[in-house]
């Protein structure tokens with residue numbers, strides 16, 4: 001099939017950038033979206049032009065590297081998939097496809113479709129961890145936990161940090177990402193010791209970055225390739241409110 | 257104190273402020289709508305009710321101050337949150353079609369300011385009387401009928417209350433999320449409560465100008 005692509009091209013962070021149009025004559029419906037771009041890039045290289053830069057690694061929806069806007073929707077219109085899992089059979093002959101990088105102040109563009117998501121890393125460094133005993137492997141099933149909590153924690157743990165939530169939020173907010181991390185660890189027994197400090201530090205780290213605020217638009221939840229629920233945001237709101245209003249617990253148990 | 261200052265400085269804290277002031281204002285709007293239903297019971301009943309509300313001036317002004325304070329906090333927090341979000345995407349998308357974003361959520365940004373303007377008009381019309389064609393202090397029944405007999409004014413009231421209903425719907429649903437009320441078993445209750453109260457308040461308010469306009473109440 002024939003496709004017309006409008007792709008954002010930007011040489012470096014300082015470049016103003018612009019859309020370039022590419023006509024593709026013979027796109028196989030068996031290709032994935034990224035393979036379609038690979039073919040186009042081979043063409044561009046053969047012509048001596050700069051190939052389109054985009055991030056990818058696993059190409060099976062588990063690493064969180066890939067991601068850009070396809071016709072105004074993060075990872076394209078198919079629900080529950082990353083753009084590396086998007087297939088060309090969802091397009092039809094003659095379609096025009098606009099491909100744009102995530103646009104958010106907190107995610108500056110590095111080149112073409114590649115954005116700098118280290119804001120997410122800084123939030124993770126602030127509190128996205130638990131304290132564990134190192135050494136030999138612990139006994140299996142040594143820590144009791146309810147089935148519901150396991151299931152919910154695993155649902156939130158699916159977050160691959162791709163940034164689609166921020167990209168799709170009309171406010172450019174990172175609430176779904178941070179909510180997922182706080183809920184994932186906060187639901188597990190192993191996550192309890194740092195639960196309050198985690199909510200405080202991760203939210204504070206989020207606020208230091210240029211993300212927007214939540215208006216409960218729910219676009220994040222709709223585009224999330226892992227279909228993570230905004231109930232994680234409610235949980236973050238609750239955990240953060242409790243610790244932020246109460247302040248840190250005293251370091252000593254003795255009355256002074 | 258410093259903890260709560262930090263909390264209120266955060267966008268999450270500002271949303272909680274909006275939720276708490278929103279609950280108080282919501283309570284007022286509900287009471288206001290219910291009290292006004294006495295218009296169907298005739299002039300004497302409505303005017304007597306108005307007299308009752310005016311009886312204790314100290315209490316009246318105390319309530320008014322609380323409401324005004326809530327409105328101010330609600331607006332200031334909304335503007336701050338909105339500015340932050342606007343700054344979060346300085347370069348716009350050429351094509352942007354975020355799915356699932358519903359009408360009520362999208363219109364919050366302008367339903368808020370429009371409702372604020374409407375409240376000012378409403379106060380000048382029926383409380384102060386300066387925007388009223390023939391204001392008689394104390395005769396609330398007459399004032400309402402005279403005001404709503406002007407088709408344009410009646411339509412303004414209808415339109416503003418329609419917007420208010422959307423604003424309340426999204427606001428109510430949102431505040432459960434903001435406060436963190438999210439038990440999976442009661443998830444559906446949040447939306448049902450929001451729809452119920454938005455429709456109740458919207459319909460109760462809109463019925464009055466319509467009743468006057470169609471001559472049911474005169």
Ligand code: FES
Nearest residue numbers: 057059064066084
């Ligand atoms: S390349 Fe790994 S998720 Fe798409």
